[in-house]
Amino acid sequence: MKTPIYLDNNATTRMDPRVLEAMLPYFTEHFGNAASRNHAFGWAAEEAVDYAREQIAHLIGADAREIIFTSGATESDNLAIKGVADMYARKGDHIITVTTEHKAVLDTCRALEKQGKRVTYLEVDDDGLINLQELEAALTPQTILVTVMLANNETGVIQPMKEISALTHKAGALLFSDATQAVGKIPVNVEEYGIDLMAFSGHKMYGPKGVGALYVRRKNPRVKVTAQMDGGGHERGMRSGTLNVPGIVGLGKAAELARLEMAGEIARLRKLRDKLETELMKVEETKLNGHPEHRLPHVSNISFKHVEGEGLMMGIKDLAVSSGSACTSASLEPSYVLKAMHINDDAAHSSIRFGLGRFTTEEEIDYAIRHVKEAVGKLREMSPIWEMYQEGVDLNTVVWASH
Amino acid sequence: MAYSNKVIDHYSNPRNVGTLDKAAQNVGTGLVGAPECGDVMRLQIEVDETTNIIKDAKFKTFGCGSAIASSSLATEWLKGKSIDEALAIDNMDIVEELSLPPVKIHCSVLAEDAIRAAINDYRVKQGLEPIAAEKSH
Ligand SMILES: Cc1ncc(COP(=O)(O)O)c(C=O)c1O
Ligand code: FES
Numbered sequence: 292m293k294t295p296i297y298l299d300n301n302a303t304t305r306m307d308p309r310v311l312e313a314m315l316p317y318f319t320e321h322f323g324n325a326a327s328r329n330h331a332f333g334w335a336a337e338e339a340v341d342y343a344r345e346q347i348a349h350l351i352g353a354d355a356r357e358i359i360f361t362s363g364a365t366e367s368d369n370l371a372i373k374g375v376a377d378m379y380a381r382k383g384d385h386i387i388t389v390t391t392e393h394k395a396v397l398d399t400c401r402a403l404e405k406q407g408k409r410v411t412y413l414e415v416d417d418d419g420l421i422n423l424q425e426l427e428a429a430l431t432p433q434t435i436l437v438t439v440m441l442a443n444n445e446t447g448v449i450q451p452m453k454e455i456s457a458l459t460h461k462a463g464a465l466l467f468s469d470a471t472q473a474v475g476k477i478p479v480n481v482e483e484y485g486i487d488l489m490a491f492s493g494h495k496m497y498g499p500k501g502v503g504a505l506y507v508r509r510k511n512p513r514v515k516v517t518a519q520m521d522g523g524g525h526e527r528g529m530r531s532g533t534l535n536v537p538g539i540v541g542l543g544k545a546a547e548l549a550r551l552e553m554a555g556e557i558a559r560l561r562k563l564r565d566k567l568e569t570e571l572m573k574v575e576e577t578k579l580n581g582h583p584e585h586r587l588p589h590v591s592n593i594s595f596k597h598v599e600g601e602g603l604m605m606g607i608k609d610l611a612v613s614s615g616s617a618c619t620s621a622s623l624e625p626s627y628v629l630k631a632m633h634i635n636d637d638a639a640h641s642s643i644r645f646g647l648g649r650f651t652t653e654e655e656i657d658y659a660i661r662h663v664k665e666a667v668g669k670l671r672e673m674s675p676i677w678e679m680y681q682e683g684v685d686l687n688t689v690v691w692a693s694h
Numbered sequence: 695m696a697y698s699n700k701v702i703d704h705y706s707n708p709r710n711v712g713t714l715d716k717a718a719q720n721v722g723t724g725l726v727g728a729p730e731c732g733d734v735m736r737l738q739i740e741v742d743e744t745t746n747i748i749k750d751a752k753f754k755t756f757g758c759g760s761a762i763a764s765s766s767l768a769t770e771w772l773k774g775k776s777i778d779e780a781l782a783i784d785n786m787d788i789v790e791e792l793s794l795p796p797v798k799i800h801c802s803v804l805a806e807d808a809i810r811a812a813i814n815d816y817r818v819k820q821g822l823e824p825i826a827a828e829k830s831h
Contacts, residue, residue, distance in 0.1 A: 599733060601758035605705060606696070637732065673711050673762065675725065675736035675754040 294609040295653045300648030301444050301472060301590060302613060306541070307497040313544035317537040325534045326525060335534045339611065343543025344586055350546040351489065352480035353506050357527045360523050363503035364471040367490030368395040370505055370530060371467045374516025375436045375488070376403050379465075383433035387411045387464075389421055389450075391633040392440050396469055400438075409433075418582035419448035419632050423458060441470040441479065441489075443614065445628040446581030446642055447590030449473070456485030465514060471495050471503075475549035476587060478559065487514050493538065497649055498545030502538030505530075521650065552649075560647050561588035563637035563656045567645060570591070570660040574667055576680075580615075580629060581643055589647040592629075595663075597677040598670040600625075600640035606666030607643075610659055615642035697759055698793035704763035709770050712752040714738040719819055724811025728804045733757030735765050737808035739780070741816055746777045753808075759810055760798040764788050764805035772809065777816070781825065783809055 293575045297305070325340045327333025328520060344355040361367045376386065386399050390412050400410045411429045413421050421439065430437070437459040442449045452468060467488040474481050474489075475496030483490060492503035507529065508514045515529075522531025568591045571577060580592040587614060592615070600614050615626035615634075625639035634642075646661070671677040679685075697705070705772070716723045720741050727734045733756060740750040751769035755762045767788055772780055788802035814824035 532775040597756070599757050601731075602705075602756075602762060605759040640732070670756075673708060673754055674756040676734055678713065678754060 292652070292654050292658060294658075296609060296643045296659060297611045298612045298647060298655075298659060299433065299613055300646035300651075301447075301495070301644060302646070303494045303500065304497045305650055306494075306499055307545065307548055309548060310498050310541045310544045314537045315535060317540050321536070323536075325536055326523065332345075333620055336534075339536060339540050340534055341348075343539045343546075344542035346547040346550075347504060350375050350479075350550045351474060351506060352482050353611040354509060356527075357481075357506055358530050359505045359507055359529055360542075361503045362501055362503055363494070364393075364469060364492035364537070365395040365503075367492070367503050368393070368469055370516055370519050371405065371488045371490060371507075372396065372399045372436065372438060373519055374529070375465060375467065375514075376408055377517035378515050379435040380452040383431075383435040383464075385409045385411070385431055385433040385435065387413060387426065387429050387434060387437045387547050389413045389415060389439055391419060391445075391448075391628045392661040393416050393444055393469055393471070396438055396440065415448075415631055417633050418585070419443060419446050419580075419628075420582055420585060421450060421455075423451065423454055426455060427458050427462075430458065432463070434462055434464040436465050436467055437594050438467040438469070441468045441473040441484075442477070442587050442593075443581070444472050444552055445626060446592045446632070447472070447587035448581040449477075449585045449587065452484040452486065456654050460485065465512075472587065472590075472687065475546065475553075476589065478553065481508070487512070488516070493542040493545060496549055497543050498568060502535050502542050504542065539612050543613040556649060560651070562652060563646055563651060564589055564591055564645070566653075567591060567647075567656050567660060571663055574664060576685045578634075578638060580632065580634060580638075589651075591645045592642055593645070594634065594638040595633045595667050596638060596641060596647075597674055597680055598641050598667055600642070600676075602670055603641060603643070603666060606670055607662055609662050612648070614642045615639040615644070695784060700767075700792050701759055701794070702762040704766040704792070705759045708753075708762060708766040710750075710752050710766065710773075711754060713754065714740050714750065714752050716752040719743075720816070722812040722814070722816025722819070723811075724815060726804060726807045726811050727741055728757070728761075730800050731758070733761050733801070733804065735761060735804050735808045737765060737768060737772075737805070737812045739812045739816060743820070746774050748775050748777070753799065755758055757804070758791065758798070758801060760801035761804055763792050764794075764802045765808065767791060768809055769804045777813055780809060780813060 321335040323332030323336035325336040348355040444564040465487040472637045474491035494500040576596040578594040629639040725736045751772040753765040755765045785802040785806035
């Protein structure tokens, strides 16, 4: 077993070697431009792209013509939200989103607000779920788009998409979902969920970085988005730019592998995740962040109270994980996702997200359990706060230095 | 962020972690927090009342690696020093010894504040005036 152990699969995943193998010929031998209609180089590229489109459509229960290739989920999020806002501007100017969305969605909504669109930010409960009554109340005849992520990147919390879809459609709006953390990991079917537009990304599903897709529904209803880049009119006019053929081939292969191996992987990862979670939750004063059931099977977000986040990260240096603590990001604020779930700053700072993946082994999980328990135990032994907590002393007796 | 080897050493093998009897007449306790980050440090000294020499020092810190290392180092330095010598410890000495980067200077300030708070607690127990902070950071 090699350290550090990679348990940050929500940030990105290792590319499957079978994906790399599928991609390689498209860098060299089959380097053609998929838009070149006059020769064999172009045809080979186009054929590969068409095949990938089928593989991807198959994974999400869509038609191949409903897949628009992009550079990743950030671009797909932008294209979906801005593209709908532009295309349906005559119908309305109101968008509904959620406070725990990814920045690619939230900042896009903020940008639209600056242009005069109206945005409602739905709050979530302590478990990270939205309230359907609040959604229903927020929908107006001017609402053109509801954007709710399928699974959250920090907690893995899964929103009730079918119910959200029913309410959204009843009000005559479209439903967009950033499904970056869900596609390829759990069954996602756009028909079953009633999703009109959906974003996902290659590098989160054992495919390459720099390639993603936007699903855009073609019937019931036929959805269109206004292109956000001007150019050659590729991808049915919705996204210009020469197609990233090797990347697309990789995304296609990744989608196929995910579809074929999903059932087994879900069962295997759930077992490992549950083992990790059960063991770590035995540690005193821990808290599971996110709804215990409505959650991805390979993610666990746990707060270890009375230990400091940065010290904890240093203590578990053999694990590559993410923390809700400010020290892992540029700002001093702890995770806005955890904050939106009413988790206090201290618990947010000492939270760790464990993201398991296709290459995670049981040996690694056993090591991670020991390593985290040891680090938490050691830091608490060293912590005056922990001692005070155990003695029932009021933490307000601390004198805050005034530099 | 990359930590210096000395920080890593103190973090991995902290010296003098523990608790002294804070009710004892010859024990001074300083408990201070850094408002920047919410980190909290407790430093305790046990003083020989006849010689004014610090016989023992213990710490507990809730904080980042640099704060843990600063307090661990501080306890090492305090042992065997007189109260006056201890008062002369400057946070920049700690910064230098541990090669702390600029964003981690406040962690060493916390240690200096904890030393002063512990000494003042001891002085007050001995019926002396607390020493006012002579500089502001
Ligand atoms: C939910 C979600 N949306 C969007 C993104 C951005 O994806 P990409 O890196 O493909 O732009 C991520 C990944 O960080 C994500 O987790
Ligand atoms: S970051 Fe605050 S004491 Fe180190």
